[in-house]
Amino acid sequence: MVKVAVDAMGGDYAPKVVIEGVIEAIRRFDVFVYLVGPSDLLKAELAKRKKFDHSRVEIVHADEIVEMCEPPAAAIRKKRNSSINIGISLCKEGKADAFFSAGNTGAAVCGATLKLGLLEGIERPGIAIVLPNLVGVSLIIDAGANIDPKPMHLLQYGLMGSAYYEQILGKAKPSVGLLNVGEEESKGTEFMKEAYQLLEQSSVNFIGNVEGKDIFSGNCDVIVCDGFVGNVTLKVSESISETIAYFLRKELLSSIWGKLGYLLARPCFKRFKKQIDYSEYGGAPLLGVDGVVIIGHGRSNAKAVMNAIRFAKEEVERHINESITEQAKKLLVKA
Amino acid sequence: MVKVAVDAMGGDYAPKVVIEGVIEAIRRFDVFVYLVGPSDLLKAELAKRKKFDHSRVEIVHADEIVEMCEPPAAAIRKKRNSSINIGISLCKEGKADAFFSAGNTGAAVCGATLKLGLLEGIERPGIAIVLPNLVGVSLIIDAGANIDPKPMHLLQYGLMGSAYYEQILGKAKPSVGLLNVGEEESKGTEFMKEAYQLLEQSSVNFIGNVEGKDIFSGNCDVIVCDGFVGNVTLKVSESISETIAYFLRKELLSSIWGKLGYLLARPCFKRFKKQIDYSEYGGAPLLGVDGVVIIGHGRSNAKAVMNAIRFAKEEVERHINESITEQAKKLLVKA
Known part of the structure; x- marks a missing residue:
């Protein structure tokens, strides 16, 4: 089962709509979600929801939040325990197959690039x-x-x-x-x-x-x-x-x-x-990083979050990065 | 009465829709139009139209046409008798108060800049x-x-x-x-x-x-x-x-x-x-040149041409360039 780390604190309506989207995603698709954010808050939010398969969601604690307007590089460097940093780390460690955030785009791009590195030739x-x-x-x-x-x-x-x-x-x-x-x-x-x-x-x-x-x-x-x-x-x-x-x-x-x-x-x-x-159309893939990262719109609603998780699952299953690396190699040979 | 030189050969549907737009403009607004293009062709086209005030339109002969895809600077240099060049010259000579073209935008910009020059401070x-x-x-x-x-x-x-x-x-x-x-x-x-x-x-x-x-x-x-x-x-x-x-x-x-x-x-x-x-919304003013020049969309229909002529008239009457020059001077004093 594809495991997606989701930044529960990303986006204008977080964590409420992110959690709604996650619950809808695990209902519809064969995915497991790491919900990353302040655990007390997330526990309380999850407790409000109607019946869902608890074995398919795991809260991963992160006590810092990157604000939408923060300068990305500085936020990634200083807020080591932000939901973005910890979510990406789950991918780096191989626990999660993909990461999704509707939070600060620059910070997600910067964090993913630094932590996951880039694909060969990119x-x-x-x-x-x-x-x-x-x-x-x-x-x-x-x-x-x-x-x-x-x-x-x-x-x-x-x-x-x-x-x-x-x-x-x-x-x-x-x-x-x-x-x-x-x-x-x-x-x-x-x-x-x-x-x-x-x-x-x-x-x-x-x-x-x-x-x-x-x-x-x-x-x-x-x-x-x-x-x-x-x-x-x-x-x-x-x-x-x-x-x-x-x-x-x-x-x-x-x-x-x-x-x-x-x-x-x-x-x-x-x-x-x-x-x-x-x-x-949900989220937008960040292509070129050595991992699957989906960027959501700041105004993402629950449906957008659900669709972004579906995209993450598809990208993982279809080995998009292997395909990119192969193409890049061909290009290098040609050049 | 404001006199507008109109590039009869500019735009995807020229000269037909340009002439329709011109006739509608002289019906509705207090303007005089120099219609610039091959005189035989324009005479024949005007002859097809229903009654309009002939004293308000004068054909000015131009036997070359700048094509939409031509490199602008070269076209302005080589095609001295193009409808764009001759239309702008009418402004330069003080015969026309404004120029309108829905033809090659780059050529209109280039021709206007070279022939009319730029306003002080721009x-x-x-x-x-x-x-x-x-x-x-x-x-x-x-x-x-x-x-x-x-x-x-x-x-x-x-x-x-x-x-x-x-x-x-x-x-x-x-x-x-x-x-x-x-x-x-x-x-x-x-x-x-x-x-x-x-x-x-x-x-x-x-x-x-x-x-x-x-x-x-x-x-x-x-x-x-x-x-x-x-x-x-x-x-x-x-x-x-x-x-x-x-x-x-x-x-x-x-x-x-x-x-x-x-x-x-x-x-x-x-x-x-x-x-x-x-x-x-008709045409778009080319601001900064020492004259009134309106650029039309290549796909301009008759209504767009008519509205562009209305805009030209308004710009002339409201002395937009004097206002720009004044603002620019203030800026120069401040800087």
């Missing part, structure tokens, strides 16, 4: 985000692990994203594009041009530059970008979905016909909402 | 985009004029965006934020930290770092970013709006109740569509 980890598009899903890498990468790191993102798409999303030789301001090879900064050359010479199925519009059109499976652009893109996408939903709701509720129309078409709106709901 | 032009948010509109600058700026250019964008928001969108002392990966001062690359310091020391109403989510939340009026990030953000925003509309339509049309609900709530959907429709 110099920087990258956060991969799966987003729905018109025909399926796109994977964006990096969504913010590394905001000042070198062109070589973008090549490694392409390789890792490609391996992940193939193993987890089940498409052989997924297309890989470089997020740029235009499609022509000559577009973008010197940095982008260098990354383009590296990707073109690599073994991935590189289709050239793609634009912001291609993320949702489905023209490209794996979209490579630096962590700064990826992070902004992700936050813009979430924000605009919410804004559009708000405008639509406001208009529909502004008239009796709108309300009636809404009531009649309610199942359609529900299915629509499910399609654009980030929590369906 | 070192790089920036494209400003107005987007709807939950409480009003946000202005993003730069949306792609300059993809590799220096921190000082971001300061100048803040200043120009602030002046534009105040003059055209009518809010005194608009808030200015720096688009970053987190709100804390310590976030982002060295480049971002330098830009932060410059903005903080400036006369604009700087509120610090903002995130991708703030563009649509309405937390900030003017959002400053480099042209690479701004361009990606803009294209992502458009793309996700379309994707969401597609998902919603698909769901509503998938059942009889959905269709019925849609029919009942139709006026609501129409108002909703109007709110998120880019063409309502």
